[in-house]
Structure formats: C-alpha cells, structure tokens
Amino acid sequence: MARRKSRKEAHSFMTTPEKKRKPRTATEATVTAVRRLTPDLVRISFDSPGIKGRELPFTDHYLKLLFVxxxxxxxxxxxxxxIKESLPRNLHPVTRTYTFRHVDTAAGTFEVDFVTHGDEGLAGPWAKHAKEGDVIAFLGPGGAWGPEDTYEHFVLVGDESAAPAIARALEELPAGATAAAYIEVADEHSHFEMPEAAGVELTxxxxxxxxxxxxLSEVVRGAGIPTQRTAWFVHGVAEMLKEMRRFLFFDNEVAKEDVxxxxxxRIGMTEDQWQASKQDFNAEIEAAEEQLAAQH
Known part of the structure; x- marks a missing residue:
C-alpha cells in the first residue's frame, strides 16, 4: 500500500538517468467486493482479466492506480x-501506488488494502466510497523483492503502506526460515489480519x-541484530530511513546487499511531491552518512 528496486540496488538511493520509456498501456480492473478491516483500512477485491498469465514472482508487486x-x-x-501527447500535464491521469495483498494471475484477480481516514487525497476517498462494479485503470504491476532461500531469517519492518508486502513475504518464506515482522499502526484498535505460522514473530x-x-525505529533498534544469516525488508514512511540506515549500516555494519x-x-506530501523530491532527499541522507563515516 510504493516504489522498489532489486536487492542489490535497494540500499542505494542514487538513481541513474532513465532511458526513454516505451508508452505504457493501462489495464482495467473492476471492483468485486469491499471489506472493512479496521475503522481506517478497507480491502477491495478486483477482477482484472488483463493480468492473466503474467509472471509475478516477487512479494512486493505493486500497481499504479490512475485517477482522472x-x-x-x-x-x-x-x-x-x-492523452499525454495532446493534453497539458495537469490533465494527465494521476497515479497512486499500492501493493497487492493477494494476486492470482490464473484467475485474473487481486486485492488491495487502502487507508481511508479523512476526505483528502485521491485513493483514500475513492476506496472509502467504492462499490461493486466500479471500474478503475492501473499501470504495472512492478516489483523486485522476495524472500530468497539463501537466508535463514528475515526481518520485515514497515507501517500500513508496507504491510501488504510484509504479509505476502510471510506467506512465501523459504522452508525452514524464520521471520520477525514489525508493523506500525495508529493504536491497539488498528490491528488487522496478518499471516501466522511457526517461526514467525509478529510485533x-x-x-x-x-x-x-x-x-517503529525505536522498537527495531531495541530488538538488535539477529545471529542468523538475515535479509531485511524495511519500507514505509521516509522519515524513518535516516535512523534505520544508521542502525543497520553504521552501527551494526549490516551488508547492504542484505537490505x-x-x-x-513522506509526511505532508502527495505521492507526486514525494517522487519529485525523493532523489534530493535520498542524496542528502547519503551525504550525511558519508560525513558521519569520515568523522569515525
């Protein structure tokens, strides 16, 4: 419930100039069911024949919903x-990125969880009033991370936006692997269903x-570093990145290829604003880390 790289690239914030992209084609999805999980979280089921037969091997696959x-x-x-060729940018469809909670490419169906508090924004209010038969278009799916069997243990960290990817990772753990998942939510009344299995500890x-x-950062830091060969999946609000990166890479020298x-x-920003500023934000964090390393 945004925005991913391969494991080898995920630790690095800097981006390289993009090659000219081929025009993207939108895919249609129709609402088939709406289920409220908590006062602020709703799960919507979709039928989307356009995803039938697609290969989706990762647990963080996401789509970009298009709002006119x-x-x-x-x-x-x-x-x-x-539309992009004939209309000004302010009239182009606006994207909002969400991770699949469930997806079945044989049946052409998927589910997405939406935070719906308040009437501001695009996706939340849309989901709040969604009903069976509503139709929406999307781009994707994208995605790049999944729990690999070269690891014994997984630490999965995130807020509501990362919970679907964390849930799917827990469902796809390699045989014999263990995991610790940390999910940040508003309060004790905001819990929702998550996978339960032997060897999985959910906090x-x-x-x-x-x-x-x-x-979230405080709790994860307090738990320390596992002794097993561990892969880390840490996603969610941008404001926690500086602290989590210091904890992992500077304080504990966790290998970046494992993270x-x-x-x-980001707090106070729309997705468009965050994506436009993300490279500068990430560059500032990396520069601060380099300065900190030079001091030690």
Whole structure:
C-alpha cells in the first residue's frame, strides 16, 4: 500500500538517468467486493482479466492506480499515450501506488488494502466510497523483492503502506526460515489480519500520536541484530530511513546487499511531491552518512 528496486540496488538511493520509456498501456480492473478491516483500512477485491498469465514472482508487486483529474473532460477507457501527447500535464491521469495483498494471475484477480481516514487525497476517498462494479485503470504491476532461500531469517519492518508486502513475504518464506515482522499502526484498535505460522514473530507497534516511523525505529533498534544469516525488508514512511540506515549500516555494519530499504511516502506530501523530491532527499541522507563515516 510504493516504489522498489532489486536487492542489490535497494540500499542505494542514487538513481541513474532513465532511458526513454516505451508508452505504457493501462489495464482495467473492476471492483468485486469491499471489506472493512479496521475503522481506517478497507480491502477491495478486483477482477482484472488483463493480468492473466503474467509472471509475478516477487512479494512486493505493486500497481499504479490512475485517477482522472476533476477538471479533465475524459473518462476511462482512454488511451494514455494520446492523452499525454495532446493534453497539458495537469490533465494527465494521476497515479497512486499500492501493493497487492493477494494476486492470482490464473484467475485474473487481486486485492488491495487502502487507508481511508479523512476526505483528502485521491485513493483514500475513492476506496472509502467504492462499490461493486466500479471500474478503475492501473499501470504495472512492478516489483523486485522476495524472500530468497539463501537466508535463514528475515526481518520485515514497515507501517500500513508496507504491510501488504510484509504479509505476502510471510506467506512465501523459504522452508525452514524464520521471520520477525514489525508493523506500525495508529493504536491497539488498528490491528488487522496478518499471516501466522511457526517461526514467525509478529510485533505490533502503536504510534499513539507519535510521528510516523519513530516508535517503529525505536522498537527495531531495541530488538538488535539477529545471529542468523538475515535479509531485511524495511519500507514505509521516509522519515524513518535516516535512523534505520544508521542502525543497520553504521552501527551494526549490516551488508547492504542484505537490505531492501526505501521510503514509500513522506509526511505532508502527495505521492507526486514525494517522487519529485525523493532523489534530493535520498542524496542528502547519503551525504550525511558519508560525513558521519569520515568523522569515525
């Protein structure tokens, strides 16, 4: 429930110039069911024949839902390439990125969890009022990370936005592997269903009014570094990245190839604002880390 790289790249924030992309084609999805999990979380089931037969081997696969701006005079179905060529940028569909909670490419179905508190934004209000038969388009799926059998143990860390990827990783653990999952939510009334299995330890971290990511970082730091060969999946609010990267890479010298870490979103920013500023934000963190290393 944004934004991923391969394990070898995930630790590095810096990006290289992108090659010119081929025009992307949107895929249609129809709402088949809506189920509220908590007062602020709703799970929506979709039917999407366009994903049938696709290979989705990772546990963090995501899609980019497309929302038509209110001032635009078109609606789905539309040709995305034509819109981008003929209309100004402010009239292009707006994307919001969400991770699959469940996906079945044989049946052409998937489920997505949405945080729905408040009436601001695009995806949350849409999901809050979604009903069977509603249709929406999306780009993707993308994705790049999954629990590999070269590891004995997995530490999975995130807030509500990363919970679907964490849940899917727990369901796909290699035989004999163990895992510790840390999920940050608003409070004790905000728990939702998560996979349970032998060897899996789930810890709920309650914000209780604290800044997103702060309590989560504190709990993970307090748990320390496992003794087994461990892979780390750390995703969620951007504000926790500085502390978590210091804990992993500086304080404990965890190998960067063992860590997938990135910010799915940032406090006070829309997805568009975060994506536009993400490279600078990441570069600042890396520069600070280099300075800290030079001092020691």
């Amino acid at each position: 701006p209110e001032e635009a005079d078109y609606s789905w179905p539309y040709n995305l390439a034509e 709920w971290v309650h914000r209780d009014g604290a800044t997103h990511g702060h309590q 997938s870490i990135s910010g799915y979103w």
